[in-house]
Amino acid sequence: MRSTGVPAREAGWKQVPALARFVGARMLPLAVFLVLVVGSSAPLASLVLGRRALDERARATAGEVAGWIRGEVQQRPGLWRYDTAKVVGHLRAYAVGEDVDTIVVVDDRGTPLELGGEIERARLLAAPLRWAAADVFVGAERVGAVWVAVSEQRIRRDALLLLLLFGTLGVGLAALMFGIPLRAAGAAELRIRDLVARLERSRSELEALNRDLEARVEARSGELRRTYERLRAQERHLRELSGHALALQEQERRSIARDLHDSVGQALTAIRLHLQLIGERSTDGELARIADRSLRLVDEALEEIRRTVQNLGPAILDDVGLVEALRRYCDDFAERTGIPVHHRVDEPAEPVPGGIESACYRILQEALTNVARHAAPSAVEVRFEAPAERIRLSVRDDGRGFDPRRGESEGHGLAGIRERVELLGGTLSIESGPDAGCTLRVELPRPTGRVPGPARDAGAYDDGT
């Protein structure tokens, strides 16, 4: 435990806030220096200037007395030395400033002309005196000199007084200089700490708010995700329903077509044969004409049935299957239009639902019809593949091409293809440009499961029968 060995002063210092300690550690030497500078500058200046003044006073006094001595020497050569005592004595007592300690007149040998006895050598040596001298010349002859001693006692006393005053002032200023920043730093640190604490609290609150917000966003996102999934499922369900409806429709059309073909067509064919026999064997001309007219009416009806059957559903799908139907249609198209068709139709990995089969067949019909009408290509390439997940059909020509943004609106038959594809939940992409040919790609999803309701009961959507 540090507290057991730490002196009380250090322990007290440790209680000072860190910023205040930091400031204090740097302000303390400056404060000490301030005390020294403020406390000593004025006394030192006073001493130096006072000494200069003393020196000047000593020189002036010496010069003044030397001038008087010169007059005495001129008046009384030889005896002048005996008259200096009273003048110098009076000057010492009254006529010089308080700092002048003594005036000593010496002859040309430097011997003091002390008429009252020996000079106080010991006192003069011990006293804090400053000396200045002025020579006494009569003509070119140096007859003596005047030495003036000034005492430093007064200026030392003044300097000590200034030291006391300015030392006190320096201590006060240093205390202010040291204390004010220290207190300010302490107060600032307390405020900073308070601010930091408030920031910490704000941050905690913000974090809590953030967590709550994230939770809300997560919940909302989950809700949206679930809604989206539900919508996706509904959309998928609707698509499958539409696909199923399309399959049912296709199945129904094919059924009707088959019925027309098998029953009505067979019956009409039989009727035609009978009418043909009636016309050939009848001797009655009128009957023969009626039979012939009936025969033409039957042919027209058969032709009408054939077109209806053709419109109701491509019977070839039922006859040869999707792959062969696509190949034959490509071959028939090439033969009919003279445009070479290179096709590659792969066997599906899994059986293709009947609705999608019809859609693929009709899309190919529509696409090649468009090619024949608008593209004027030199060749066409058809590609069909049906792996497990998707069914892809593409038709590419090297014809004149068109602007895809205007193609659907200008009646290129693309609107019907898109409608058919979207009903099955697929995608249609068209890549074309002027003189750049055209590539049409259709991608249809395979249904993911059985559709509840009527579609399940129909069962034809999956097996295509």
Add this chain to the structure above:
Amino acid sequence: MPRPARVPSPERSTPVALWSAIVAASLGLAALAAWAALGFDRGPRPAFLDPPAEGGRPTAVVPKTDPGLLELAGSGSNLPLTRALAEAYMAGRPGARVVVHESIGSTGGVLATLDGLVDVGLVSRPVREDERARGVHVVPYARVAVVFAAHPSVPDTVLAPATVLALYGGESTAWPDGSAVRVLLRESGDSGHAAVARVLPQFTEVTERAYREGRWPVLYQDLAMQQALLTTPGALGVFDRGAIRAQNLPLKVLALAGTEREPAKDLAFVTAGPPAPEAARFMDFVASPAGRALTERLGYVPIGSGA
């Protein structure tokens, strides 16, 4: 758990450089303070403060070399009378040669006599015991009245003691006619001031204060006082009545009223031991009836052995 990075603690980062700079500056300041306080620039020191050389201090005094010449020097108060006496002495004795030098003061006269530079010293104050102890022989020969002399323009003729103190103390600065008072002081210890102080003790205090305050000019010789009194309107100073009468000076003497006696001082000859024959002859003349008559005629009172 990873150890956190060590952050330098503010309180541990002691400002060593700052302390070093402060200590260096403080030492410089202390050196400057010591230089200033101890006065290392005290300047030149006179050689006479050195211990005296073996055999004592050499003297610069050159003793007189003309044994036939009687030389006298000393107080300026003695000069007018002594010069008159010397002239009378030489007039009655062809071949006798007497020189009375300019004033060097009573103390100077004593010391010049002791140094052998003059034969006879002239003093206008009592000889001190230390001077007597050095073998000074004193021969009083006259007494002279000390008066307040003034420039002829001064209207007053009598001064009361209070007026004297007021004039010298600066309380009264104008004469009755409105002209300015210009007091002329002699130096401290002057025999004339001392004579006045003996009858008017407060005079010492007043003059001391005037010295300290530098209120009035100070003159160091009788001749300077005489010339200043003659040339300065409104001037007032202590002077010898005998000097005024002996020289017929046009100065106004203001009588000091209200004191028991008139200020006066005795004039004396001093010699280093018994006077030499020539000096003794001169002193004998001074003390003779002729000398005393001359002394009295010049305004002095003869004193001494012949009186």
